[in-house]
Amino acid sequence: MEFGLRDTVVLVTGASRGLGAAMAIALAEEGAHVVAAARSVGSLEEVAAQGHGRISTIEADMSDETSVAAVVPEVIARHGRIDGLINNAGIAPAGKFVDQDPQIWRDALAVNVVAPMLLAQAAGRHMIEQGGGRIVNIASTTGVRGKPHLVGYSTSKGAVVRMTEALAAEWARHNVQVNCIAPGAFVTEAQKAVTESADLHARRVAKIPAGRMADPGELVPLAALLVSPASPFTTGGVFVVDGGESGKL
Template structure:
């Protein structure tokens, strides 16, 4: 009997046996992605800099998903030595990282002419350099194994600019190009590197914007879907990029923005 032309579809999205490290996952987008990957079968490693908040998130997800499915490691993703040590510990204590989600990020809303250089560096280091540091640390073992998935969380600001968020725009634009560079170097080793670029999502970090009547009206009018996104909107695309279903997708940035970047 000949091999089926179409593989078993549920198996394509099954992450059972895969260790997924999600940076910046004690809340918001990162937490939703971690829970979604765990729901697809992955063993998830949470990360954040606040040990107390991380412990609370671990306890909550443990209660929901069952013990042993979720782990937590507090480390600063902008600290090269701390990243190397943490990744080594995760791979020894939990298992080889098969999926990395570079989600950690910060925002700083100040006009460029008033922006302090220290704040510029802080945003670039957190939103861009950390993806290089953690990505490099994880890729070294992925290359040796001949497989792996890296998902960088970019933004519509990877492609668009808005006044007052210059360093964030620069960092997310750089992250889109870093995604291509990683794919160019690591695809031959069986690694797929892609990015998700969310539109405006209602999260703890954006709550002030949601509550601003003028800004809320702008988002609703500017987005063809006429709504804010939610972290849950990213879960399906993230599971797809983390799974065997996306085995021939590499170096791409997938915009999950309700259509914002396709209209003028």
């Protein structure tokens, strides 16, 4: 199936590694002009080198509202439009809730909720003016079902799910589709503590009906579909990709 992504312009945040890098590279392979945003310039350049000349980079700190505010205008300045936004950047501070400094939750909300809202608002203005666009928010299964020791993260990702649904309802009449993907356990750098420990890995996999963790590339087809013109009637959806874990009783 052709996604129709050739020569579309897509912004991907948190694109220096993991799921963001996999999505950025795959979208470029589909012919999109990808703008990859993250804090790590060196890692971004490594991703761009795999993009067949179709990935450009922006250094941006999602915890800094001034930095976030500059991203969409830069995309427009480079390409004259923005067709897709994948809000992927996020942080997941872990710890016992009773012991956590409230600033830790504020940081999680800043990166995981405020930054995606600001980017969606800025991109949405242009999408509405140009007659349409697609926004994909990357949440988490912890935003669908809470997880102990990840209270701030679970709360922030739950907010992303509700934001997705509300924006989808508000912008559907403007031909702007807004959807959400909630990944489960993927083999990324963020999961190194799990993947590098035989005991932790075995315990993690035991909770997944599919019997394994997923490769980042397994998220790519769904993300490509949702950020493409090929899904014009799909909006407000929350797509869980977790090997059946959250579907268990």
